[in-house]
Amino acid sequence: MTDTARHTDVDRHTTADEVAGWLQRLATGGDLGPLGEATPAELCDLLGELELLKNATSAAQARVTLLAADVLREEAVDAGTPTTTADKAVARQLGLARRESPHLGSRHIGFARVIVREMPALHSALTAGLIAEWTATQIVAQTACLSLEHRQMVDAHLAGRLGHDSHRALVAAAKAKAYALDPYSFTKRGRKAVGDRRVSVRPAPDVMAIVSGYVPVAQGVACYKALDEAAKAAKSAGDERSMDQIRADIFTQRLTGQSAADDVSVEVGLVMTDLSLLGLDETPARLEGYGPIPAPLARDLLRDLDDGCDTQGDTAQTTGELGTVRERLARQAKVWLRRLYADPATGVLTSQDDRRRAFTGHLRRFLIARDQVCRTPWCDAPVRHVDHVVPWARGGRTTADGGEGMCEACNYAKECSGWSHEVVDLPDGTHRVKITTPTGHSYYSQPPPILPTLADQGRSVPADARGGDADVITLRLKPDKGPPPPGDPHEDGAESSARLARRRAVDRAGGTSPLEAHLAHLLAAA
Structure with a gap:
C-alpha cells in the first residue's frame, strides 16, 4: 500500500505541470459528457487518436528516462557511489517515478538507450504513435546481442513496415534479420542462457497456479514428451481423466515424489x-x-x-x-x-522487540509475514533482506516498526547517497515508511x-x-x-x-x- 508526495520545486515542474494539465483534461470521472452525442464514426476516430497519443507518450517517456538516468547516474558517481550501485539506485528511482518495480525501471532505461540513440526509425514510429510501446520493446529485445551497426541495419529493414504490419509480423521480421546478420552471437547467447535456467510460480485465475521452468530447449521438449508418454500410457490403461489432467497430475507427482498429486508433503x-x-x-x-x-x-x-x-x-x-x-x-x-x-x-500485524541489533528468529519471521513483499512501492519482489528502516548505527530500532522487509536490490540501493528511509508514526498506532530519493521526491510505504x-x-x-x-x-x-x-x-x-x-x-x-x-x-x- 503506497502513497506519493509530489515535489514542490516550481521550476522543476514546469513541463510536468503542463502534462498534468493534459491529464486533467482527459479525466472525465466516467462522465463522457458531449461524447454521448457523438456518432460511432466520431467515437472510433477519438479512440484511434487516443491510441496514437498513448504510443507517442511512451516515446516521450523514453527520452525523459534516458536524460534522467544519465544525470542521476553522473551525480551518484560524482558523490562517490560505485557505478554498479549507482545504476541500481537510478533504476529504483525511475521505477518509483513510474510506479513500477526497480527491475522494470532498469528495463525502461535499457530500452530508452537503444531506441533513442540507436534505432531512429523505430523511435520515429513510436513518436508518431504508429506502433505500441510493447511492440517497440519486443523489437529492441530481438537486437540485444547485435553491434550498433547491425542494430541499425535491422532498424532500416523495418522502417517501411512500421505502422503497417502486425505486432507478430514485426517481431518475427526483426528476429529473422538479426539471426541472419549475426547467427554466431545468438548461438553464443543461447549457450550462455543455460546458466539462467530457473523455475518460477505465479498465480493464475480460479485459485490455480502456473509452475514454469526456463530450461534448455532440448530439456524442455524432453520434459513434456515424458509427461505426454506417461499420460498416454495411463489413458490406454483406462484412466478416465483427460490427457491434460493426467499430465498435470504426473507433473506434480514426479516433482513432489508423492504417489498422488494431492499428497503434498x-x-x-x-x-x-x-x-x-x-x-x-x-x-x-x-x-x-x-x-x-x-x-x-x-x-x-x-x-x-x-x-x-x-x-x-x-x-x-x-x-x-x-x-x-x-x-x-x-x-x-x-x-x-x-x-x-x-x-x-x-x-496490519503489530509487534515489538528491540533487544538485539539483528533481525532473527521470530521477529524476522514476523516481519516477513507482515510485509509479504519488498516494502519499496510497486516493487513486489520477494523479501530477501530484513533490515532496519533507519540504520542501526544511526539509532535505528530492532523492532517491528523499526524493521522492514526488502528485496536484495532495493536494500543495497537505499544505501546510496541521497536516499533516506524513516519511520512515520500514525495517530492510529500504525506506521509508514517515508522513502526520500536524491531528487527530493517522497514515497510512503505501508504494510499490506x-x-x-x-x-x-x-x-x-x-x-x-x-x-x-x-x-x-x-x-x-x-x-x-x-x-x-x-x-x-x-x-x-x-x-x-x-x-x-x-x-x-x-x-x-x-x-x-x-x-x-x-x-x-x-x-x-x-
Missing part, C-alpha cells in the same frame, strides 16, 4: 483467521508464495481430500468434526500454528493487510466496538518427520510463538471463550 504456509480455521467465518486466507484463496479451499488443505471437499460450502463447525480433522492431520502431517495479532482497523479483507472489515466496524487485536493464525504444513525444531537459540528470554499465543488466550479480559479455549488446546498440541 513439503512445507506450505497458510495464513487465516481463527474463525475461518474453525469454519465459523469465510474470511479469505492467504497461501504464502501465492496470495489470497477462499476460506473453504484453505480448510481443504487441512483435511483429507479423499474424505470430502469443502468447496461446496460445507464447513466444520463442531468440535467433534474439527477433532476428526486433527486426527487426520496427525496421520498425514505436522501442522504448526503460530498466532499473530493484526490491527482490527488496518489488518495480512489478509486482504481484514482492513475492509475493520473499516466497517465502529472504532469503539473493535475491541482488541484481530486474531490471525499461520499454519505450517510439514511432512511428519518428528517434532518441530526448538526455538531460536539466539532469542534469550523470548517467548515461543505457541507459548505467547497460549498466554494471550488465557490473559484476555473477561475470561476465555469456548473458541479461545479450543484454539489454546490446538496450540498446545501443535
Whole structure:
C-alpha cells in the first residue's frame, strides 16, 4: 500500500505541470459528457487518436528516462557511489517515478538507450504513435546481442513496415534479420542462457497456479514428451481423466515424489483467521508464495481430500468434526500454528522487540509475514533482506516498526547517497515508511493487510466496538518427520510463538471463550 508526495520545486515542474494539465483534461470521472452525442464514426476516430497519443507518450517517456538516468547516474558517481550501485539506485528511482518495480525501471532505461540513440526509425514510429510501446520493446529485445551497426541495419529493414504490419509480423521480421546478420552471437547467447535456467510460480485465475521452468530447449521438449508418454500410457490403461489432467497430475507427482498429486508433503504456509480455521467465518486466507484463496479451499488443505471437499460450502463447525480433522492431520502431517495479532482497523500485524541489533528468529519471521513483499512501492519482489528502516548505527530500532522487509536490490540501493528511509508514526498506532530519493521526491510505504479483507472489515466496524487485536493464525504444513525444531537459540528470554499465543488466550479480559479455549488446546498440541 503506497502513497506519493509530489515535489514542490516550481521550476522543476514546469513541463510536468503542463502534462498534468493534459491529464486533467482527459479525466472525465466516467462522465463522457458531449461524447454521448457523438456518432460511432466520431467515437472510433477519438479512440484511434487516443491510441496514437498513448504510443507517442511512451516515446516521450523514453527520452525523459534516458536524460534522467544519465544525470542521476553522473551525480551518484560524482558523490562517490560505485557505478554498479549507482545504476541500481537510478533504476529504483525511475521505477518509483513510474510506479513500477526497480527491475522494470532498469528495463525502461535499457530500452530508452537503444531506441533513442540507436534505432531512429523505430523511435520515429513510436513518436508518431504508429506502433505500441510493447511492440517497440519486443523489437529492441530481438537486437540485444547485435553491434550498433547491425542494430541499425535491422532498424532500416523495418522502417517501411512500421505502422503497417502486425505486432507478430514485426517481431518475427526483426528476429529473422538479426539471426541472419549475426547467427554466431545468438548461438553464443543461447549457450550462455543455460546458466539462467530457473523455475518460477505465479498465480493464475480460479485459485490455480502456473509452475514454469526456463530450461534448455532440448530439456524442455524432453520434459513434456515424458509427461505426454506417461499420460498416454495411463489413458490406454483406462484412466478416465483427460490427457491434460493426467499430465498435470504426473507433473506434480514426479516433482513432489508423492504417489498422488494431492499428497503434498513439503512445507506450505497458510495464513487465516481463527474463525475461518474453525469454519465459523469465510474470511479469505492467504497461501504464502501465492496470495489470497477462499476460506473453504484453505480448510481443504487441512483435511483429507479423499474424505470430502469443502468447496461446496460445507464447513466444520463442531468440535467433534474439527477433532476428526486433527486426527487426520496427525496421520498425514505436522501442522504448526503460530498466532499473530493484526490491527482490527488496518489488518496490519503489530509487534515489538528491540533487544538485539539483528533481525532473527521470530521477529524476522514476523516481519516477513507482515510485509509479504519488498516494502519499496510497486516493487513486489520477494523479501530477501530484513533490515532496519533507519540504520542501526544511526539509532535505528530492532523492532517491528523499526524493521522492514526488502528485496536484495532495493536494500543495497537505499544505501546510496541521497536516499533516506524513516519511520512515520500514525495517530492510529500504525506506521509508514517515508522513502526520500536524491531528487527530493517522497514515497510512503505501508504494510499490506495480512489478509486482504481484514482492513475492509475493520473499516466497517465502529472504532469503539473493535475491541482488541484481530486474531490471525499461520499454519505450517510439514511432512511428519518428528517434532518441530526448538526455538531460536539466539532469542534469550523470548517467548515461543505457541507459548505467547497460549498466554494471550488465557490473559484476555473477561475470561476465555469456548473458541479461545479450543484454539489454546490446538496450540498446545501443535
